[in-house]
Structures are given as C-alpha cells and as structure tokens.
Amino acid sequence: MSSIRCIPAPSLRVGMYLHKIGGSWLQHPFLRNSFLLTDPEDVRRILESGIDSVWIDESKGDALQDVEAVGESLYPSPSGADVALPDTPQQALPAASRPQRPDASTATPLDLEIERARRICLAGKAQVQAMFSDLRLGKTVDQASVMPLVEEIADSVWRNPAAMISVARLKTHDDYSYLHSVAVSALMLALARQLKLEDRLVRVAGIGGLMHDLGKAFMPLEVLNKPGRLTDEEFAVMKTHPAAGADALREGGCMPEVIDVALHHHERMDGRGYPYGLREDEISLLARMGAVCDVYDAVTSIRPYKRPWDPAMAMREMARWDGHFDTRVFNAFVKSVGIYPLGALVRLASDRLAVVVEPGTDSLLKPKVRAFYSTRSREKILPQVIDLAAPGCRDSIVSPESPEQWGLSNLEALWL
Ligand SMILES: [Fe+2]
Incomplete structure (x- = not known):
C-alpha cells in the first residue's frame, strides 16, 4: 500500500511529511511543496490559506492515527510528484518568512543536487524548445504549462542554489536560447528570495525568468543564430524581441508581471536600454531583476562571437557597469549567487x-x-581541496582569473 495519503488539512500535525499541496503552485503558502513539518507556524499557514486537503508521506513522517484520512479510495494513489490533485479555494498569502539560504544542516549535498539539476535542465530545455516551436507555428503559450517546470527549478534552488545556477550556466551555442531561459528562471528565483519578496512574487519571478526571452522565437533564424557580431541593422531587428515576446504572452493570457519582465528586461537604469529607454523608477523591480539575471547568464555563456566570462570575472565586471543595473538589486544578486560562484x-x-x-x-x-x-611553474599540480573558511586555513583568494588568459579550458571537470 502506498505510504502517501490525502488527509483533511485540519488533521495535519507537526511531525508529518508534507508530500504535496492541492491547488495551483502559484497560490501555495510555501515555496516548497514537500518537506517535514517541524514548525506549528507552517501548519497554521496551510489552514489559513484555505487549503482543505493535503497529501502526506507516512514513510517520511508521522502517520495519521485515526480515520480522518480522505484516503486512497477518494484519490487514486499517486506514484510521484505529478499526481493530479483536487483544486481548492485559496486566499491571500502571508508574507514570505523563509531563510535566504538553506542552512548547512538541511541543504542537499551539492553533488547529489547537481545530478538532479542536470535532469531538470534537460527537461527544461525540451520544454522551452517546444514553446519556441509552438510560437513559430502561430500557437500561443500559457504560463500554466510552465508552472510545473518552474516549480522543479525552484525546489532545486531551495535545496541547494549553487547546483541549479551553475549547471544551467553550462550550455553550448546550439542550446543557448533554451537553457538561457532555465538559467534566468533559477537566477530570478534565488534573487527574489534574497530580496525577501513575498512568496507569490518569488514564483512570478521564476515564471518571468523562464518566459522573458520567448520573443526571440519571432526573430529571423539567420540573425538569431548568426555566428558573429550583429550588424546595426540586425541588432535593430533583435531589439524588437521584447515587444514581440510581450505580445505573445499577452495573447496567451499571462500575468501582467510576466509580460512586464519580457517587455522591459533590456531597459537600463540610466535610460540607455531598449525598447523604450525607461529610467530608474519607470522600470519595475521584476524587470530590473530580469536585467541583472539576463546579462549575467548571457556573459557567462558561450556565444557565437565570444568566449564565456568566468563567473567571478562577470561579477566583477558587471559591478563596474555604471548606470546599467539597480545597485540594490545587483548587490542582492551577488549575495544570492556568490562573489565566487x-x-x-x-x-x-x-x-x-x-x-x-x-x-x-x-x-x-x-x-x-x-x-x-601552480602560477609559479605554470604547470598543473595534484588537485587539492581547500576549505578557505576552515579554522587555521592560511590561504585566501587574491583575485578572480580568466581561464582564457591561462590557456585553461574544461574547468567544469574540476567541479562537476
Ligand atoms: Fe532578451
């Protein structure tokens, strides 16, 4: 018999393992779907949000002791995360109160999460690719269809943000457009939480990140895939992708915030961005976040006309771009990704x-x-892992370096 069962929300107790909450992920009181209930406050939030039934996993937490369970007879036993759940009425959400980073005791080990992140990226790439194809065929896209993917990305980011953010950074020229969407979604989720945005906005940021560049589906392929720098005329064409994307999202009935990110993620604080040259307060917070995440992923990815910047170099260079980004947003971004990602x-x-x-x-x-x-002998040495924060460690970082300058490639092999 399955260890997962549906119970009335009022029967939920601390000690039970929450497997899934019904209703739309966009309206949940939590950013995570599955976790062990250890805080009575979390139980209260579920009850106050109007959810009337939830799934618990009795193999991972306390079982329901009495006959209150709605049970398997009402809802066929789910085998995993993609179980169909009854929709329930929802109410306004309380403000987010989650920690900004998983603490060391609860974070998933990095190597395990890297494997999961790879699988999510693969599935994400396929889904974004399908959206591009649909748009080129004149079909519409809707945000509901991307929510399960954004939810998966979010869960990975909450478990260990470094894994998803770093795996999504690695892409080839061919899969750039698709994986860029997944990467920006992950970066937006981490940044939104760093900025302590309310839960609903954190989710909207993730959806906005995933859909921000769909307008590129309408760009001529010879311009989009050009293996070299764009001419002024070609760049003028590319500058139409935010409006094209926003139109498509509007047609698909997407949320205004998601449309806003698509339309304004190339605006700059000093008014020198496009398509409208908006300045400072004229640009929404989500669009300012989109601008930072979009640029970071673009400069750290392989493009037809340039080698990727090293992540730490990118942080240092972007910090010097006067007038481009909202400083508060950029500083939060550095905290969410790390000065040395x-x-x-x-x-x-x-x-x-x-x-x-x-x-x-x-x-x-x-x-x-x-x-x-060794920078002295300019030779590879026997690899050694050093925890620079360990008590007694006397080594430290002097500067970020460019792999290209040292003639180094395939550094991924050292951390993947
Ligand atoms: Fe863009």
Whole structure:
C-alpha cells in the first residue's frame, strides 16, 4: 500500500511529511511543496490559506492515527510528484518568512543536487524548445504549462542554489536560447528570495525568468543564430524581441508581471536600454531583476562571437557597469549567487589557481576550492581541496582569473 495519503488539512500535525499541496503552485503558502513539518507556524499557514486537503508521506513522517484520512479510495494513489490533485479555494498569502539560504544542516549535498539539476535542465530545455516551436507555428503559450517546470527549478534552488545556477550556466551555442531561459528562471528565483519578496512574487519571478526571452522565437533564424557580431541593422531587428515576446504572452493570457519582465528586461537604469529607454523608477523591480539575471547568464555563456566570462570575472565586471543595473538589486544578486560562484577560477595567495567547488556559507569570500595549477611553474599540480573558511586555513583568494588568459579550458571537470 502506498505510504502517501490525502488527509483533511485540519488533521495535519507537526511531525508529518508534507508530500504535496492541492491547488495551483502559484497560490501555495510555501515555496516548497514537500518537506517535514517541524514548525506549528507552517501548519497554521496551510489552514489559513484555505487549503482543505493535503497529501502526506507516512514513510517520511508521522502517520495519521485515526480515520480522518480522505484516503486512497477518494484519490487514486499517486506514484510521484505529478499526481493530479483536487483544486481548492485559496486566499491571500502571508508574507514570505523563509531563510535566504538553506542552512548547512538541511541543504542537499551539492553533488547529489547537481545530478538532479542536470535532469531538470534537460527537461527544461525540451520544454522551452517546444514553446519556441509552438510560437513559430502561430500557437500561443500559457504560463500554466510552465508552472510545473518552474516549480522543479525552484525546489532545486531551495535545496541547494549553487547546483541549479551553475549547471544551467553550462550550455553550448546550439542550446543557448533554451537553457538561457532555465538559467534566468533559477537566477530570478534565488534573487527574489534574497530580496525577501513575498512568496507569490518569488514564483512570478521564476515564471518571468523562464518566459522573458520567448520573443526571440519571432526573430529571423539567420540573425538569431548568426555566428558573429550583429550588424546595426540586425541588432535593430533583435531589439524588437521584447515587444514581440510581450505580445505573445499577452495573447496567451499571462500575468501582467510576466509580460512586464519580457517587455522591459533590456531597459537600463540610466535610460540607455531598449525598447523604450525607461529610467530608474519607470522600470519595475521584476524587470530590473530580469536585467541583472539576463546579462549575467548571457556573459557567462558561450556565444557565437565570444568566449564565456568566468563567473567571478562577470561579477566583477558587471559591478563596474555604471548606470546599467539597480545597485540594490545587483548587490542582492551577488549575495544570492556568490562573489565566487561555483566553477569560478580564482588565484590563491599560495600562488596557485583553483576552482570554486562549493560557495562559502558564512563568508562569500571564503568558498571551498580545488587548487590544481601552480602560477609559479605554470604547470598543473595534484588537485587539492581547500576549505578557505576552515579554522587555521592560511590561504585566501587574491583575485578572480580568466581561464582564457591561462590557456585553461574544461574547468567544469574540476567541479562537476
Ligand atoms: Fe532578451
């Protein structure tokens, strides 16, 4: 018999493992779907949100002791996350109160989450590719169809943000457009939580990130896939993708905030962006967030006309772009991704090059790194993992480095 059963929400108790909540993910009182209930406040939030039944997993938490269960007879036993659930009326959501980063005791180990993130990216790429195809065929897209994917991305980010953000960064020229959407969605989710936005807006940010560049589906393929820099005329064509995307999303009945991100993610705080040259307060918070996440993923990805920037180099360079980004949003972004993100190449005080294998938890400046190259002998050395935050560690990061400058490639092998 399945260990998963549907119970009335009032029967929910601390100690039970919440497997799934009914209704739309957009309206849940939590950003996560499945977790062990340890806080009576979480039980209260479920009851107050108007949800009347939930699924619990009795193999992972306390069982329902009496006959209150709605049980398997009413709802066929679900085998996994894609179970069909009854819709329930929802009410306004309380403000978000989740920690900004999973603490070390609850975060999923990085290597495990990297494997999951890879699978989600693969599925995400296929789904975004299908949306591009649908739009090119004159079909519409709707946000409801992307919600399960955004929910998966969000769950991965909550479990261990470094994994999904770093895996989604790795792409080839061919899958850039599709994986870029997945990457921006993950970055938007992490940033939204860093900014302590209310739960609904965190979800909207994730959806906005996934759908922000759909207007590219309407761009001529020879321009979109051009293996070189665009001419002024071609760039003028590309500048129409935000409006084209916004029109398509409007037609598909998407939320105004999601349309707003698509339309304004290329605006700049100094008014030098496009399509409208909006300035500062004229640009919404979600669109400002979209601008930062979009640029970070673009500059750290392989493009036809340039090699990707190293993640730490990207952080340093973007911080110098006066007038482009909202400073508060950018600073929160650095906190959410890390000054030295997973996979970043850094130079150590000990004259070695190293790759970040785990972002710092207490200090963003002290990640765990794998040293593999001597800058004195300019030779590879036996790799050594160093926790720069460990008591007694006397090594430290001197600067971010460009892999290209050192003639290094395939650094992913050092952290994947
Ligand atoms: Fe764009």
